[in-house]
Amino acid sequence: MINKIGKITLYVNNQEEAKKFWTEKLNFVVKFEQPMGPNMTWLEVGPSESEFTTFVLYDKNVMKAQNPSKNVCHPNVILSTTDIENAFTKMKENGVEVGKLTKMPYGKMFSFKDQDGNEYLLREDK
Incomplete structure (x- = not known):
């Protein structure tokens, strides 16, 4: 399938x-x-x-x-990274509007917005 x-x-x-x-x-x-x-x-x-x-x-x-x-x-999209802190820093340096880096029992994540103001979530997956 x-x-x-x-x-x-x-x-x-x-x-x-x-x-x-x-x-x-x-x-x-x-x-x-x-x-x-x-x-x-x-x-x-x-x-x-x-x-x-x-x-x-x-x-x-x-x-x-x-x-x-x-x-x-806009769909709900969750993207993945293996280095959340580095991604957070680079996105901020690139002028991306990012939310707060959150640490949860199941992982670290933060939201960010694209050029149209749509929100995405980036989650650390190791």
Whole structure:
């Protein structure tokens, strides 16, 4: 049946701004980028070239035009790191809006916001 999580679509206000956020501030790489017609690009980013799972950065307005009933609200996404303190420091240095670094019995984590103000959670997994 299902053996991997392939792609997670993030609906964004501006693909180029989203691309810059993920690649310049969070050090993701562009995994795939291809025009899909006028004013439309398929754009995937991921944490590394070798990582299978990607975020598809899809323009909200394009999706609304294609499918007016489509819910383009932000999904709840939890990302993973093996060094939470380093990630927290680097994200702050890169100008990312980060929340408080929290230590819970089940792990350390903090929230951060992207270029559109969507919130994510970064959790340490060792």
